[in-house]
Amino acid sequence: MTEHIENRLRSFYFSCMATNGDLELLEKSCQVRLVEKDHKVESSISDYFEESIFREANQMAQHYMTFYCLERSARNIIVGKLEAIHxxxxxxxxxxxNIQxxxxxxMQRELDAGVTPRSESEIDYTTFGELGEIVKANWADFGDIFKSTKxxxxxxxxxxxxxxxxxHCSPLSDDEVLRLKLTVKDWIRLQST
Structure with missing residues (x-):
């Protein structure tokens, strides 16, 4: 699949996620169900927590999904590009x-904790900020994807x-939800120009 098609698919996916979020806000404000949801999860989790916390978590889940997709996508771009070149x-x-x-x-912390390792790939143990540092340290390899360092x-x-x-499980204000949507669009546009 070409980078252009991947970028268009990524843009379409994030647009669908944003639309879904808008539908959920409309549902909340009009108190009407527009999107069918899986109630199995709601009934098991909501039994243990205050209704207000559960509602807040439900609203924040869409933003977590957006960021999950964004971060996984960034990791894939980095691995794909650096592996292809080097x-x-x-x-x-x-x-x-320092990132290594x-x-x-x-990785050692997880091993010492005796939990299932999240991955065998070192890149999955980096922070979001470190991903940006990897790209900046190798800008010559990424200049064709991200058109401007600034x-x-x-x-x-x-x-x-x-x-x-x-x-860190804190709600986003309406302004920050909008800022997230716009910044994700900026991210996609940066790769598409």
Whole structure:
């Protein structure tokens, strides 16, 4: 699949997610059900928590999904590009040493905790901010995808700030929901121009 088609599909997917979020807001304000939901999860989880917390979690779930897709997509772009250009040893050759160390420590922390490892790939143990640093450290390889270093840095910074409340279970205000939607559109546009 060509990069152009992938970018269009990614843009379409994020537009659908945004539309779904708008439908849910409309449902809430008009107190009418427009989208059928899976009630099995609601009935099991909602029995244990306050209704207000459950409703808030339900609203925040769409933003988590947006960010999950965004972060996984960024990881795929990085791996695909660096592996295509530098081969299988790209991690040791192209990732800044401090990020390699951080990923190794995160991998060891999971191993020591005795939990199922999230991945065998080091990139999955990096933070969102570190993903941006990997791209900037290898800008010559990514300049054909992300057309402007300044725009890339600005968008990544905005996304990293917006990620905080989502990752740490705090509700987003209406302004920040709008900012997230616009910043995701900026991210897609940056790759499409």
């Amino acid at each position: 081969g299988g040893g790209w991690w040791g050759e192209k990732v800044p040493p 160390t951080s990923a190794s420590q995160n 725009a890339f840095t600005k968008i990544m910074t905005n996304l990293n700030v917006l990620r905080g409340p989502i990752a």
